[in-house]
Amino acid sequence: MNSLRAMIDVCGVGKKFTTQGGEIEVLRDVNLKICAGERVAVVGTSGAGKTTLMHILGGLDRPTTGDVLFEGESLFSLRGPELDSFRNRTIGFVFQFHQLLPEFTALENVTMPLLIGGFTRADATVKATDILHEVGLGHRLTHKPGALSGGEQQRVAVARALVREPRLLLADEPTGNLDSRTSDEILLLLDQMHQTRGLTMIIVTHSGALADSLDRTLRIEDGILAEDNIN
Numbered sequence: 001m002n003s004l005r006a007m008i009d010v011c012g013v014g015k016k017f018t019t020q021g022g023e024i025e026v027l028r029d030v031n032l033k034i035c036a037g038e039r040v041a042v043v044g045t046s047g048a049g050k051t052t053l054m055h056i057l058g059g060l061d062r063p064t065t066g067d068v069l070f071e072g073e074s075l076f077s078l079r080g081p082e083l084d085s086f087r088n089r090t091i092g093f094v095f096q097f098h099q100l101l102p103e104f105t106a107l108e109n110v111t112m113p114l115l116i117g118g119f120t121r122a123d124a125t126v127k128a129t130d131i132l133h134e135v136g137l138g139h140r141l142t143h144k145p146g147a148l149s150g151g152e153q154q155r156v157a158v159a160r161a162l163v164r165e166p167r168l169l170l171a172d173e174p175t176g177n178l179d180s181r182t183s184d185e186i187l188l189l190l191d192q193m194h195q196t197r198g199l200t201m202i203i204v205t206h207s208g209a210l211a212d213s214l215d216r217t218l219r220i221e222d223g224i225l226a227e228d229n230i231n
Helices: 050-057 081-090 106-116 121-134 150-162 180-197 208-213
Strands: 006-019 022-035 039-043 065-070 091-095 168-172 200-204 216-221 224-230
Touching: 006 050, 022 050, 022 065, 022 200, 022 216, 022 224, 039 050, 039 208, 050 168, 050 200, 081 091, 091 150, 106 121, 106 150, 121 150, 150 168, 150 180, 168 180, 180 200, 180 208
Parallel strands: 039 200, 039 216, 091 168, 168 200
Antiparallel strands: 006 022, 006 065, 216 224
């Protein structure tokens, strides 16, 4: 760990969903601390609650019980636009399926969080261009996602996640849809971003090699945080 200061404190988080078949408990009394600058893997079987936990950590979903503290402040005391603004400034998201907007170019996709955050189009274009060069796509600025390879699309997604210089990166299976060589390239890119930016990173993964390369592994089974191993 780069710091003993807790950035994230998950306090008794539980999550239930109501379905036609009844109530489903997805997370049960999850407690954990994540320190600033730490790189954490979250592993577990499909349906164990990994993605739900990530959505709660990122403020995309609210817990049924418990709370998430970000540097001592309750994430879920924020409402509506306040939470949206906090998430846009502070957290970057990378998903297995990059979720780029297909009608926009790489540059336009990466400028989107900046425009939402109130940047002028000129300033947003400069920042987005800079980070696309940083991730090795300076020559692909005007290409739309359909004209990019899978690895290039994920690089655009990483650039979009980091263009606002967030302090926390949440990645849900960022290499799950890529071949082994491209996966290695994306993992190297994430490692470089961690080193140059001092990011705190939480990565959901089925890859044992990826989990072993990070600072710590959290295992979730049946909604329970079953173990917390130091790698």
